Amino acid sequence: MGDGNNRSNNNSEKPEWLQQYNLIGKIGEGTYGLVFLAKTKSPENCGKSIAIKKFKQSKDGDGVSPTAIREIMLLREITHENVVKLVNVHINHADMSLYLAFDYAEHDLYEIIRHHRDKGNTMINQYTVKSLLWQLLNGLNYLHSNWIIHRDLKPSNILVMGEGEEHGVVKIADFGLARIYQAPLKALSDNGVVVTIWYRAPELLLGAKHYTSAVDMWAVGCIFAELLTLKPLFQGAEAKSTSNPPFQIDQLDKIFKVLGHPTLEKWPTLASLPHWHNDVQHIQEHKYENTGLHGVVPLSPKSASFDLLSKMLEYDPRKRITAAQAIEHDYFRSEPLPGRNALVPSQPGEKVINYPTRPVDTNTDFEGTTSLQPPQPVSSGNAVSGGMPGAHGINSRSAPRPMSIGMQRMQSQGMAAYNLSSQAGMGGGMNPGNIPMPRGVAQPHQQHHLRRKDPPGTGTGYPPQQKSRR
Numbered sequence: 001m002g003d004g005n006n007r008s009n010n011n012s013e014k015p016e017w018l019q020q021y022n023l024i025g026k027i028g029e030g031t032y033g034l035v036f037l038a039k040t041k042s043p044e045n046c047g048k049s050i051a052i053k054k055f056k057q058s059k060d061g062d063g064v065s066p067t068a069i070r071e072i073m074l075l076r077e078i079t080h081e082n083v084v085k086l087v088n089v090h091i092n093h094a095d096m097s098l099y100l101a102f103d104y105a106e107h108d109l110y111e112i113i114r115h116h117r118d119k120g121n122t123m124i125n126q127y128t129v130k131s132l133l134w135q136l137l138n139g140l141n142y143l144h145s146n147w148i149i150h151r152d153l154k155p156s157n158i159l160v161m162g163e164g165e166e167h168g169v170v171k172i173a174d175f176g177l178a179r180i181y182q183a184p185l186k187a188l189s190d191n192g193v194v195v196t197i198w199y200r201a202p203e204l205l206l207g208a209k210h211y212t213s214a215v216d217m218w219a220v221g222c223i224f225a226e227l228l229t230l231k232p233l234f235q236g237a238e239a240k241s242t243s244n245p246p247f248q249i250d251q252l253d254k255i256f257k258v259l260g261h262p263t264l265e266k267w268p269t270l271a272s273l274p275h276w277h278n279d280v281q282h283i284q285e286h287k288y289e290n291t292g293l294h295g296v297v298p299l300s301p302k303s304a305s306f307d308l309l310s311k312m313l314e315y316d317p318r319k320r321i322t323a324a325q326a327i328e329h330d331y332f333r334s335e336p337l338p339g340r341n342a343l344v345p346s347q348p349g350e351k352v353i354n355y356p357t358r359p360v361d362t363n364t365d366f367e368g369t370t371s372l373q374p375p376q377p378v379s380s381g382n383a384v385s386g387g388m389p390g391a392h393g394i395n396s397r398s399a400p401r402p403m404s405i406g407m408q409r410m411q412s413q414g415m416a417a418y419n420l421s422s423q424a425g426m427g428g429g430m431n432p433g434n435i436p437m438p439r440g441v442a443q444p445h446q447q448h449h450l451r452r453k454d455p456p457g458t459g460t461g462y463p464p465q466q467k468s469r470r
């Protein structure tokens with residue numbers, strides 16, 4: 001990363017790095033900051049969509065947070081077809097805020113699953129499930145081979161590319177919590193929450209101080225089941241106790257109800273886990289009538305898919321299937337074979353599913369403040385929230401405020417642009433090439449739907465769309 005004092009070089013107050021983009025609006029918010037949609041202006045790439053993630057200041061205000069720096073260091077070195085690409089890094093030295101620009105992906109698994117739920121629980125076709133899963137495992141295999149554990153895998157950070165050359169390609173995103181791990185294994189330390197609770201591996205729930213890439217495989221198992229049933233597999237309520245990490249009894253309860261209680265025989269190191277003793281008390285009070293995984297997923301216990309899922313949901317992390325083993329599993333060698341474009345119809349003549357595009361809040365600027373800036377038209381079919389006449393918009397979420405803060409303030413400060421794209425190249429991904437990938441190119445589709453938010457209190461059992469779900 002370079003110096004951050006590149007000031008604007010023309011009449012405009014816009015910092016130099018921002019001049020290469022048209023900021024369209026806010027598309028999301030996570031634990032670490034806001035995510036914006038922008039379009040490139042450069043003639044060779046004109047109109048290309050970019051997702052710009054702005055990181056919040058660290059709590060003590062001492063500049064770019066360690067979490068963000070960790071993410072950059074990781075992402076600079078990551079190049080793989082199934083991992084989201086970091087295209088630029090910008091630092092505003094005046095307030096040390098950090099902007100990461102990624103290739104934009106129109107969809108994510110959270111929204112794809114929700115779309116099917118909203119359409120009367122129409123199942124995701126087998127080809128799509130298999131292709132999404134294979135590509136997710138392929139990206140994960142690359143990360144694990146490079147000593148990176150994601151640790152926060154969940155449907156919302158598994159992105160899927162929209163129309164274009166990469167249509168239907170999976171991209172793993174959000175490495176906010178990831179860090180390079182080296183043998184011997186590192187302690188979890190002070191991060192607190194590691195994996196969103198529904199996808200959290202039992203060893204973490206039982207207070208393991210050490211973790212391995214197997215935590216990601218547990219999450220993949222949960223996501224695989226969710227793709228099949230359209231419902232989170234283990235939907236526990238988060239405990240907020242004072243112990244660190246808190247004893248997530250409800251989440252464990254949900255797991256034990258399906259998989260039965262783990263035994264020392266099957267998982268010998270179980271007794272050394274900090275919360276095991278709390279758990280022993282709990283078991284004395286609860287009897288688990290093991291319904292079995294076959295009771296909750298629509299798979300034959302003799303099928304390859306069931307075998308793979310069971311191996312991902314193995315209690316003992318040492319026995320859990322690895323990403324490298326999983327991509328070689330028989331499930332991926334039987335029809336329908338997985339493909340590169342996961343969103344094409346599985347059968348000739350089958351309807352193309354028009355998944356909704358991300359809604360864009362054009363009233364929110366980089367400061368996260370609502371402005372009076374006129375909304376800009378969005379050409380790629382995104383649903384726009386804001387006051388654009390004639391747009392298929394939704395009402396803005398907050399009342400407009402004058403522009404005295406927001407973009408103006410940010411633009412007057414020194415900003416730096418660091419194009420990392422050349423540094424990021426590590427010689428391409430590690431697509432093993434052992435899979436029959438090409439499949440028909442999907443027909444382009446126009447999407448003008450609005451993304452619905454789950455109305456409060458609808459009792460769908462699904463978490464709300466924004467931060468609390470993720």
Ligand SMILES: Nc1ncnc2c1ncn2[C@@H]1O[C@H](COP(=O)(O)OP(=O)(O)OP(=O)(O)O)[C@@H](O)[C@H]1O
Pocket residue numbers: 027028029030031032033034035051053084102103104105106108152156157159173174176467470
């Ligand atoms: N490259 C991208 N292209 C398009 N959308 C993205 C991109 N990266 C993230 N998003 C979307 O932006 C939203 C916020 O993402 P972000 O990674 O900040 O947080 P999160 O994963 O939702 O939550 P948390 O940070 O708490 O784990 C999500 O809907 C995510 O799908």
